[in-house]
Amino acid sequence: MEILSIRSLNKSYGSHVALKDFDLSVSQGKIFGLLGPNGAGKTTLIRIVNQIIDRDSGDIFINEQPLKMDHVRNIGYLPEERGLYKGMKVKEQLLYFAQIKGIKKTEAKQKITDWLEKLNLTQWKDKKIQDLSKGMAQKVQFIATVIHRPDLLILDEPFSGFDPVNAEIIKNEILELRNQGVTILLSTHRMESVELLCDEIAMVNRSRKILDGTVKSIKEEAKTNIFRVKMIPQNVDFVPPGEGLLRQDGILEFKLSLKDQKPNDLLRALMAEGEILGFEEIVPSIEEIFIQKINESHGE
Amino acid sequence: MVFPTILGLFLWIGLSDATTSENRKVIEVVDENNSFFLESDELYSFSYGELGQENAKLLVQEGARFGFLYIPDLDVTNPDGVIFYSEETPPISMITSLQLLLQRKIEAFRLEASGIDPMILSSYKTNVDIQTIILSEAGGERVSNSVVNYAIGFLAGILIYTFIFVYGNQVMQGVIEEKSSRIIEILVSSLKPFQLMMGKIIGIGAVGLTQFLIWILLITVVSSVVMGYFGMKMPQQQMLEMSSQQELFSTVDNPELLEVLQMVQGLDFAQVTLTFLVYFVGGFLLYGAFFAAIGAAVDSPSDAQQFMFPVTIPLLVAYMGLFIFVLDDPNSNVSFWLSIIPFTSPVAMMGRVSFGVPWQELALSIALLVAGFLSTTWLAGKIYRIGILVHGSKVNYKVLWKWLKQN
Incomplete structure (x- = not known):
């Protein structure tokens, strides 16, 4: 089932077009990554789904219902620009955020106790935010986002501003929430985290979606059929096929394009020429695919 | 809490000052004319x-003396050259009363x-007091006093x-x-910006x-307590202690005070x-929206600062x-227009209301x-919902106008 579905969404700020005929489908229980350079329209999209700004046209459905104000209770949102009330105590702050999401006081208090324990913050519950380290404040910020147990968690650049240790903690929490059935929509420019974390992605550039699908299918499609070969030839005069030749201490390294052959045929032919040290297909990373796609779309 | 406490403290000090005779200031007088004999009173001893x-x-x-008043040989038609010497700057009230005392003497x-x-x-001196009575269309009469109004x-203004x-700030x-x-x-x-x-x-x-109501309550309590300590009574307490209106008016022999009391009786407190x-509320809501939009x-x-001008000027x-x-x-x-235009009416209308304003x-x-x-x-809502998400860019009136036009 699709938890979030967007159809032909348009948004302009004056003469600047932020989103153009944008479609998006996010399946329930998946981690969905939204990738794109700054100014591509990611934050605009996220703000429209959070009903912070209005769309010009287009339809948005949450659980197959048209988006309405009540849906804020189903959504947890961590903006890119985020903060807390510095002079307020941790537990009071979390209670406030839970209550504006419509959670009852007693229920909220129980959830706060559980979350603080989970992230090792129990002893800090009566401290003010300004007395906490940055890492601890970031954890409190994350709790504030998920305290009402949203069905859809929207994270705008979730790892920006987090130190590596806390980023890892948050990443694990995201995965755990996904396993509990929460759908996560995140925008990021950290491509390596996308590959490990996301089930599906969409690439956004210049207010348009340029590519979407599962990480696996996108990588499958981007395969180049080029193999990287590492070998020690029997004959010193051996001239390897392919390109990008490197020669070091008698070891040759080169790239070879698979034409009408099967990988095994190619490997067999190479084995006849010497000892094979390495033979692997070159699959571009999400980052490389991304850059390639952007260049293609600019070229259009 | 701080404000009424400070007020009470000053009232205490002020009253202690006034009620102790130790603070009577002794002034040495040297009179070359030997004719200016100034009588000592509660405040000054000559x-x-x-x-x-x-x-x-x-x-x-x-x-040993607070000050020294030197009166040279004076020409009464042109009394120049009186000098007051003191170690610290004398209060203006002291100089004024000394001048008054000397003026009276010279006039005499x-x-x-x-x-x-x-x-x-002095037996020819006459005091005329005009009592003002406001006639209502229904035929009622109401005693009015410009000073109280x-x-x-x-x-209130x-x-x-x-x-x-x-x-608003x-x-x-x-x-x-x-x-x-x-x-x-x-x-x-989680909430709509509005x-x-x-x-x-x-x-x-x-x-x-x-906070404002607490102030009024505390100021009343604190001033009653402080004045009670010095054996004084608040006017409203005095009135409460009078069993009936007749008794109240009959005990007042000062005609001016009587008029004020009648006036207070005639004032429509509920209306004011x-x-x-x-x-209070309307004015705050009107300007509060501007303050929120600026923020x-x-x-x-x-x-x-640059946006405070349009708020400060009408106020x-x-x-x-x-x-x-x-x-x-x-x-x-x-006065009519000032009390009708919404930007000035909260302050201006309060200046009119106790004088009586047609409904x-x-x-x-x-x-x-x-x-x-x-x-x-x-209007403020339109600026607010866009402004809160704009960081780090230079906002001027032109930009605000653009935001207002956006949906």
Whole structure:
């Protein structure tokens, strides 16, 4: 089932077009990554789904219902620009955020106790935010986002501003929430985290979606059929096929394009020429695919 | 809490000062004419030690006398050259009373010189008091007193002016804090920006109103306690202790005080209080919306200065107008317009209300005030919802205008 579905969404700020005929489908229980350079329209999209700004046209459905104000209770949102009330105590702050999401006081208090324990913050519950380290404040910020147990968690650049240790903690929490059935929509420019974390992605550039699908299918499609070969030839005069030749201490390294052959045929032919040290297909990373796609779309 | 405590403390010090005779200031007088005999009173004690100027100065320097009044040989038609020496700057009130005492003496001398008996002259002095009575269309009569009306208008106007500024600023600071600490985007993902803005304005308004009521309560209690300690009674206590109105009026032999009491009786307190609350709240909502919009448009309090002008000017016009026109003549054309236009009416109308305002004018003014704050909150809401998400860019009036035009 699709938890979030967007159809032909348009948004302009004056003469600047932020989103153009944008479609998006996010399946329930998946981690969905939204990738794109700054100014591509990611934050605009996220703000429209959070009903912070209005769309010009287009339809948005949450659980197959048209988006309405009540849906804020189903959504947890961590903006890119985020903060807390510095002079307020941790537990009071979390209670406030839970209550504006419509959670009852007693229920909220129980959830706060559980979350603080989970992230090792129990002893800090009566401290003010300004007395906490940055890492601890970031954890409190994350709790504030998920305290009402949203069905859809929207994270705008979730790892920006987090130190590596806390980023890892948050990443694990995201995965755990996904396993509990929460759908996560995140925008990021950290491509390596996308590959490990996301089930599906969409690439956004210049207010348009340029590519979407599962990480696996996108990588499958981007395969180049080029193999990287590492070998020690029997004959010193051996001239390897392919390109990008490197020669070091008698070891040759080169790239070879698979034409009408099967990988095994190619490997067999190479084995006849010497000892094979390495033979692997070159699959571009999400980052490389991304850059390639952007260049293609600019070229259009 | 702080404000009534400080007030009580000053009242205490002031009263202790006034009631102890130790603080009577001793002034040495050297009179070359030997004819100016000034009588000592509660405040000043005059000593005639027949010392020379130099010795008198020495007494002052030693601290034995507060000051030294030197009266040279005076020409009564042109009395110049009187000097007061003291170690510290004398209070203006002291110099004024000394001048008055000497003036009276000289006047008496001159009258005597021209053969007029001062006693006869003073017996001709007449005091005329005009009692003002307001006739209503229904035929009722109401005793009015310009001084009491003036005081009520003056106080109420200043209170509303101060309240709008102090708490309006708090609204602005609150919005700036939420914006600069980047909490705002989280908040508006749960609430509509307009709800958040109105919540801030109404919340701070309610805090202000509560604080204000606590002040009034505490000031009454503190001043009663302090004055009770010194054996004085608050006027309202005195009135409460009188069993009936007749008894109240019969015990008052001072005609001026009687008039004030009658006036207070004739004043429609319910109307004044109700009008005060309406303009207090209405004025705050109207300006509070502006303050919220300014807070949303800027990144820091120092950036807010450039937008304060349109808020400060109408308030200042209302404030000046209250003193120059409204309290002077509550029924003039200028007073009418100042109390009708929503931007000035909260302050200006309070200057008129105790003098009595036709209900049609009051209704028109309140209706315009309500329309006024509905439009300012609508306009402010448009600026607010865009402004809170804009960080780090230079915002000027042109940009605000662009935001207003956007949907």
